[in-house]
Amino acid sequence: MSEIFNFLIQNEVLIYLLLFTVLLGFEVISKVPSVLHTPLMSGANAISGIVILGAIILIRSTDPENYFTLILASIALFIGSINVFGGFFVTNRMLEMFNKKKKNG
Amino acid sequence: MDKVLFLISAFLLVWGLRLQSDPASASKGNKYASVGMLIAIISATIMPIENSYDNYSWIIIPIIFSASIGYIIAKKIEMTSMPQMVSIFNGLGGLSAVLLSFTEINKWLSYTELYPQFVIVVLLVSLFIGSVAFTGSLLAFAKLDGYKWSEKLTLPFQHIINLILLVSIIVLSFLFIDNSADSNYLYILIAISLLYGVFFVAPIGGADMPVVISLLNSFTGITAALTGVIFDNKVMLLGGILVGAAGTILTVLMCQAMNRSLLNVLVGGFSSSGSSSKSSEQGDIKEITDSDFAVQLFYSQKVIIVPGYGLAVAQAQKLCKEIQEVLESNDVEVKYAIHPVAGRMPGHMNVLLAEADVDYSKLIELDEANSDFKSTDVAVIIGANDVVNPDAIDDTASPLYGMPILKVWESNSTVVLKRSMSAGYAGVQNPLFFRENNKMYFGDAKDSLQRLSTELKNL
Numbered sequence: 001m002s003e004i005f006n007f008l009i010q011n012e013v014l015i016y017l018l019l020f021t022v023l024l025g026f027e028v029i030s031k032v033p034s035v036l037h038t039p040l041m042s043g044a045n046a047i048s049g050i051v052i053l054g055a056i057i058l059i060r061s062t063d064p065e066n067y068f069t070l071i072l073a074s075i076a077l078f079i080g081s082i083n084v085f086g087g088f089f090v091t092n093r094m095l096e097m098f099n100k101k102k103k104n105g
Numbered sequence: 106m107d108k109v110l111f112l113i114s115a116f117l118l119v120w121g122l123r124l125q126s127d128p129a130s131a132s133k134g135n136k137y138a139s140v141g142m143l144i145a146i147i148s149a150t151i152m153p154i155e156n157s158y159d160n161y162s163w164i165i166i167p168i169i170f171s172a173s174i175g176y177i178i179a180k181k182i183e184m185t186s187m188p189q190m191v192s193i194f195n196g197l198g199g200l201s202a203v204l205l206s207f208t209e210i211n212k213w214l215s216y217t218e219l220y221p222q223f224v225i226v227v228l229l230v231s232l233f234i235g236s237v238a239f240t241g242s243l244l245a246f247a248k249l250d251g252y253k254w255s256e257k258l259t260l261p262f263q264h265i266i267n268l269i270l271l272v273s274i275i276v277l278s279f280l281f282i283d284n285s286a287d288s289n290y291l292y293i294l295i296a297i298s299l300l301y302g303v304f305f306v307a308p309i310g311g312a313d314m315p316v317v318i319s320l321l322n323s324f325t326g327i328t329a330a331l332t333g334v335i336f337d338n339k340v341m342l343l344g345g346i347l348v349g350a351a352g353t354i355l356t357v358l359m360c361q362a363m364n365r366s367l368l369n370v371l372v373g374g375f376s377s378s379g380s381s382s383k384s385s386e387q388g389d390i391k392e393i394t395d396s397d398f399a400v401q402l403f404y405s406q407k408v409i410i411v412p413g414y415g416l417a418v419a420q421a422q423k424l425c426k427e428i429q430e431v432l433e434s435n436d437v438e439v440k441y442a443i444h445p446v447a448g449r450m451p452g453h454m455n456v457l458l459a460e461a462d463v464d465y466s467k468l469i470e471l472d473e474a475n476s477d478f479k480s481t482d483v484a485v486i487i488g489a490n491d492v493v494n495p496d497a498i499d500d501t502a503s504p505l506y507g508m509p510i511l512k513v514w515e516s517n518s519t520v521v522l523k524r525s526m527s528a529g530y531a532g533v534q535n536p537l538f539f540r541e542n543n544k545m546y547f548g549d550a551k552d553s554l555q556r557l558s559t560e561l562k563n564l
Binding site for chain 1: 118121123127136157158167172174204332333342350470
């Protein structure tokens with residue numbers, strides 16, 4: 001218990017960041033028209049692939065002899081980046097269609 | 106240097122998401138966010154790490170492969186399969202988080218016995234949520250793609266089973282932490298978490314999948330944030346929480362569009378399996394012939410098209426636009442009424458019609474459409490069902506009761522294009538089909554519209 005308490009104190013700034021980011025996330029999205037729900041979901045999904053940063057850091061700090069960790073982390077990186085790149089490309093494709101519309105109309 | 110880059114990237118992610126909530130700037134927003142992500146990836150790769158071995162080939166090779174695969178999938182995918190696409194991508198994100206937490210747990214354990222318990226707890230939570238997001242998304246994909254498992258699969262005592270699973274996950278977590286490094290507990294933990302993801306989504310009907318995907322997406326975001334805490338990386342934390350919060354809000358917005366609570370969706374909202382009191386009350390349906398249909402449209406003044414999933418499945422959006430043009434050249438006013446949850450995902454219809462170059466201003470939303478129907482000659486319902494079901498308004502026993510719908514029957518007449526008389530996604534019959542001023546036009550939406558288009562051009 002005291003360990004958790006210590007962690008909170010040590011990471012005070014982190015906790016503040018957490019708090020404000022939650023509010024920010026709510027605020028940023030709250031006024032979205034339903035037209036944009038699909039692209040937005042897809043775009044947000046791409047951002048959630050940010051977990052691959054962890055994989056990159058893990059790979060970099062792993063002993064080159066430790067194949068178990070290296071292989072698992074690279075698979076995580078591989079799978080996660082499909083989510084990231086695919087997500088951004090496909091969102092872009094969807095949104096370009098809206099844009100094209102604007103110019104014609 | 107890397108700190109500055111992370112800062113820029115965090116700013117771009119937030120600003121990009123902000124821009125994405127307005128149609129005019131959405132495309133720009135996505136570009137900002139992707140640049141932000143790219144900068145984050147680069148900074149994670151170049152930032153100084155204590156005792157770093159770098160291992161760059163283990164990083165660059167997977168990224169090159171996955172970037173090209175992602176690009177190809179994104180290019181090739183049909184706009185109709187967009188919901189499935191998002192759920193598969195989300196599942197991959199979840200799996201990635203699971204692998205990462207698993208590897209990280211192993212690494213901490215191999216270090217020393219002095220690992221901080223807090224780290225393991227956070228990693229276990231991340232492992233659990235990631236697993237649920239992974240199997241949940243895969244099942245959601247299966248439900249969306251083809252109707253295979255689209256029904257609600259409910260085991261007897263489903264809720265009790267789920268509860269038992271949850272409790273055993275918590276117990277196992279404690280056992281694992283107490284008997285440190287006994288990996289058996291970890292493996293069972295992962296297996297149960299994966300199973301829980303399946304049970305979590307199984308009782309939810311296919312029509313509610315968008316809500317589920319959005320929720321699972323916010324789960325993946327939370328996992329990313331938790332992993333960010335472990336790696337002490339603020340961009341991961343920020344990005345993850347941002348997605349977690351945005352996904353939650355989006356989920357709630359979608360539920361509101363269906364006038365249902367999230368809890369109601371999660372426990373399998375349409376659970377009464379269509380035991381509507383009126384469903385037995387049927388009458389005769391009237392079919393309309395090709396030429397009658399064409400003539401009726403041709404001599405109308407105002408036509409409103411109500412597109413649904415049937416249009417998407419049949420890939421008939423371009424034909425739809427073609428018919429719109431023929432009618433407009435004959436001074437018929439044509440509009441599209443878009444129900445917020447038409448199709449399989451909010452905004453699904455907008456994307457499809459945009460693909461077919463339908464002018465944005467021709468799309469009208471629920472409220473405007475409902476006041477427009479009274480002055481409409483013909484409402485053409487293409488492959489939509491539940492969103493035009495009058496039971497939602499006047500049958501309290503209907504599972505759809507309370508959902509805001511398009512009151513198509515207020516127009517002079519309605520024509521429903523549909524493959525068969527089968528029930529809609531919610532599994533209930535639609536009394537609209539038996540109404541006096543309604544006619545049916547059976548067939549696959551693409552074939553039907555093709556016939557109609559030929560007929561119209563002959564007039």
